[in-house]
Amino acid sequence: MEKFTKFLLSENEMPRQWYNIMADMPNKPLPPLHPGTGKPVGPEDLAAVFPMELIKQEVSTERYIDIPEEVFDLYRTYRPSPLFRARNLEKALGTKSRIYYKYEGGNYSGSHKANTAIPQAYYNKMEGVRRITTETGAGQWGSAMSFACNHFGLELLVFMVRVSFDQKPGRKLMMNTYNARVVPSPSTMTAAGRKVLEADPDSPGSLGIAISEAMEVAVQDPYTKYALGSVLNHVILHQTIIGQEALIQMAKADDYPDVVLGCFGGGSNFSGIAFPFLRENLLNGKKTRLVTIEPASCPKLTKGKFMYDFGDQSGMTPLLPMYSLGHNFIPDKIHAGGLRYHGAGVLVSQLLKDGFVEAKAKFQRECFEGGVLFARTEGILPAPESTYAIAGALDEARRADIDGVSRSILFNLSGHGHFDISAYEKYFEGNLPDHEVTAEEVDRSIAQLNLPVF
């Protein structure tokens, strides 16, 4: 096997179930709270925005959940995704370590987001929903959802964060090609959007604002529901197909990872690859380190507070127990639009608190440097988001060489950067500013909110 570069699976070998980390977490997460009553929210509180099957998945403690046949039929048009040994990158680094990456950018949408877009559209369709509203940052999630909704005969309205709307016109056109309507956020279409625009007509927007707008539209019509591309438990559940496949592929490579890395926005691509390996740590005595890489300019895991906070900017979601920078926090306009989110998913937050995962932060300049090295050696032009995982993997390889050992390093290459090429232009021009958010800034952001911090 030593010389193989690419580890594929046949459709026969594809996992048929998602893995639910809730079954195996030593400490279950705290419940989401109703902001009015302060009581845990029940399924009925969520029924206005999500179909019942997704609400069930949100709270399920079953270890495995079957992938429906109709979802599997679309999964197999692009899954299993390949797992690569990065031999040319290893050579360029001169490292003794083995670097692997799971490439999730090879599908129609160009990122891992297809893995949850398809089941979300499917479950909505099954429950008679006619229209979906959603947010998107860089546009990966919106593209994934556009095709999935069109496939299942659902209308889609996408609120796209304005800074990304302006940076990445190709993504908007792609969503249009898949029949979706795309509106820059903040917009004048919602009360939430108008309020932001009154305070700052030039607001670059944020995922938190776009979520508020999408939810506001969804709750006004019984046949319209809302869909979220990250953060929530059911989203992360769907993404575990990545790690489930990677486990089989690493076995084909006759190797097992010492460390697994993913970039971090709300948690879905990291959790997707990491949780099946975490299960092996928890149940089968493995000792793989699981490492998130987030932007220094949006450092919720490394500098945020563990607290109950809203998932959106205007406070429409339940209060979620998570690491947060405060739901009013507006991150720098970095090119990794998918990582510009103030909070972290509940599952990862609890696991970080309990010491089962690690968190690191990086500047975008260093990440693009890694991304360019990766493109020149491995060929694939990575999404700005994915360059954070690359930079994290490069650190691990360099540290192993300093330690004089060969480690097995696996990261999730969550998407390609074909619609983000102008970000590379900025990098080559030396024009990629971002700043390290300080503890004081976080304190100020959270102090405004009047919400309890643990």
Next chain:
Amino acid sequence: MEKFTKFLLSENEMPRQWYNIMADMPNKPLPPLHPGTGKPVGPEDLAAVFPMELIKQEVSTERYIDIPEEVFDLYRTYRPSPLFRARNLEKALGTKSRIYYKYEGGNYSGSHKANTAIPQAYYNKMEGVRRITTETGAGQWGSAMSFACNHFGLELLVFMVRVSFDQKPGRKLMMNTYNARVVPSPSTMTAAGRKVLEADPDSPGSLGIAISEAMEVAVQDPYTKYALGSVLNHVILHQTIIGQEALIQMAKADDYPDVVLGCFGGGSNFSGIAFPFLRENLLNGKKTRLVTIEPASCPKLTKGKFMYDFGDQSGMTPLLPMYSLGHNFIPDKIHAGGLRYHGAGVLVSQLLKDGFVEAKAKFQRECFEGGVLFARTEGILPAPESTYAIAGALDEARRADIDGVSRSILFNLSGHGHFDISAYEKYFEGNLPDHEVTAEEVDRSIAQLNLPVF
């Protein structure tokens, strides 16, 4: 097998040789001629622009040529490419036929061009070349060559046809990311470019002009060679890896194509998928129809003349026996930049003349209509060039339904359209003009040349 959607091969199953149609053609093509002497050109005439190993492949009549280990090592980072059954497209059409496509857009460069970029860079490197010059239309070939040259430590200078340079800025930036220098053509860097600009300062350029510029630079320095992305025999040889794989994959699908289609610019993606099936026709009694689809605005196979003509605009190449619109022909500014070439490769020209392949022409509007249907059903956003193959396949399916039969239809989806999204915007705006070139226009174009027509 009936339910499978995707037919993959392991690295173990990858073909290790390219297939050379020259071995099996009933009528060998006429020789290229030296324009000065009128005599057939010998290897020494080509040595100023190509390395000897590629010249040998250009004239070889060996049936199979081994893929070098270093080339295979890069091939296996992205090959074998998947073969899909287009089940969702079939459903949308309501056809009884089985539609398959081989997807060549999943690699770093986004198209089949990587298959010849890698061996061309490799053979040049082996013979001590330091710098390559080349042309590119839409940028697929330039992107493929940029990565390959950087991998083997060669400098690359790309002359990009101006209309594509303006339409597709992302492609230029991608080539820069892979360390290549990109110049819009016609340029002031060469005598050939300056001559065109004097006559028409607003010239949109053409592949023929860009080839002249690239060759002019190459012949001035012994350590610089020139590389071509289509047309020539050695280029087509390298692309046969596509059809070699497809034969094995169709067997895995328990099916065999009644018809194989490819879009047509210079001939490389069509020939790549079709020639291994043509071998089966010639040697093993199969009866697969092999169909090229070209733009109605650049119809060399359907309306051009079989003649000796130059491959470039200023007459630097040998005279090639091919179907041509005349080397001064400037096609409409259609979005399928890779199909804007006046001539057809020598091998396909001879085979068309002898009745072994068929040729059809289409307007870009109909092709984009097919491309949008394909994107909405199969997910992948096709390159403008590839939409011609899609439109051809849709015709075949509709005709089979009219005939009341189920046919097996295979086409080459040569690349993705992630850098061509503005072309889709134009399509939705109803703004995609092109005109059907008439026989009179072709006569006028060729009459200027004073070259013999057969």
